[in-house]
Amino acid sequence: MHIPCTKESSNILTYSILCSNIMKISFFNIMVTLMCLLLATLTTMAQGQGTRVGFYRTTCPRVESIVQSAVQSAVRADRTIAAGILRIHFHDCFVNGCDGSILLDGSSSEKTAPPNVPLRGYEAIDAAKSQLEAVCPGVVSCADIVALAARDAVVQVGGISWQVPLGRRDGLVSQASNTVNLPGFNDPINVQIRKFADKGLNTQDLVTLVGAHTIGTGGCVVFSYRLYNFNNTNQPDPDINPAFLPQLRALCPNGGDGSTRVGLDTGSVTSFDNSFYANLRNGRGVLESDAKLWSDGTTRPIVQRFLGVRGLLGLTFNVEFGRSMVKMGNIEVKTGSQGEIRRVCRSTN
CATH class of the missing domain: 1.10.520.10 (Peroxidase; domain 1)
Structure with a gap:
């Protein structure tokens, strides 16, 4: 329908255009505000609660x-x-x-x-x-x-x-x-999940952070029960690969020295890599709590993702480890005026 170009209609048209432009500007401002809020939220999540990258940039740059x-x-x-x-x-x-x-x-x-x-x-x-x-x-x-x-x-x-x-x-x-x-060497998976959740860490964080056992050792005292009398059965833990059992028994004889240290990631004890997860898959987990990551259906898919199992979205161990370490590093931190800055780490001021 044609609208005659009268003074009144011209004013209406001008007002409509003005309102339209105002709405566009308002919508743009709202979107910008929302984007800023989102970026601020993401930055806070990345930096942690009260901590930030570059905190000592001016006060102690080295x-x-x-x-x-x-x-x-x-x-x-x-x-x-x-x-x-x-x-x-x-x-x-x-x-x-x-x-x-x-x-x-x-x-x-x-x-x-x-x-x-x-x-x-x-x-x-x-x-x-x-x-x-x-x-x-x-x-x-x-x-x-x-x-x-x-x-x-x-x-x-x-x-x-x-x-x-x-x-x-x-x-x-x-x-x-x-x-x-503290997470224990014989904790079942549900207990491990709860302990991590209590600290704001999810199940993927659990599986990722336990991957730290790719380096380090454990004393015979914390796992030898798995080799000889698991759950008072006079039998070894069925999660242990039978081919791996003689090796562990040789390192930790029944009734032997409990302080003897054994690598938690056999074959790669001083290299930070994802071979730890391959050992879990192959029944070569040393600690009971570690072995359960594979035998329990809740955590096994996450281990499989670190191993690149076909059909599952893969995870890169080193990358995920860094992310989970940042999350863990912000557990209940003291900032601002809380606590103190010690002069010597072994004693309070």
Whole structure:
């Protein structure tokens, strides 16, 4: 229908165009606002709760190179130290959050708890702290040094690097009794999943982070029961490959020295790779809790994805490990005015 071009109709047309333009501008502004909010949310998720990449860029710019150098020296002297440094970070974060409380000395500190007694690598943390105090005193927390050292230890034995958000502060409390909820060597899968979920980590994070057992060892005391009298049956654990059983029994004789150490990733104990998952598939998992990752239907598909099983979306171990480490590294962190920045990692100020 033709509309005559009168003054009134012209005003209506002008008003309509103006309203249309305003709506377009408003819609654009809304979309921009939503995009900014989304980017801010994603950045917060990536950086963590109160931590961020580059936290010491102006206050202690050499922090990463100093920690890296200390870890590099320690691993060059003893390649097996890498696993110890990595475990320190794990065991720290699962107790009172990632606050360096595992580093504190004391007759009843976290260090004295049975799961932590075998840990090694504290000297590398001390060395890094000493050097940092000389360059930028009172600035870098021990908790942040631990997080950086764990990353650098992985890199030193063949893993790939990832960015570590920083800004943690050090805790003031360290008690052995608080370690009861650490993941255990004989935990069933449902218990492992719950313990990780309690820390904000999902099942894929669980399978990924347990992959840290690609380096390091376990004492015979924590798995020899699987070799001779599993569940009081006088039989070995059926999850163990019968061809692998004689090798483990030779290393851990019945009634032998429980302190003897055995590689958790046989054949690749000092290289950070995904052969650990292949061993699980082949019935060569050393710890019961590890072996269950394959025998349990909840976690097996995730192990299969790391192995590139056809028909499943694959996962790249090194990449996923870095992502899960960032998530774990932000468990219950202390920031701002919480805690303190220790002058010495083994004692509070």
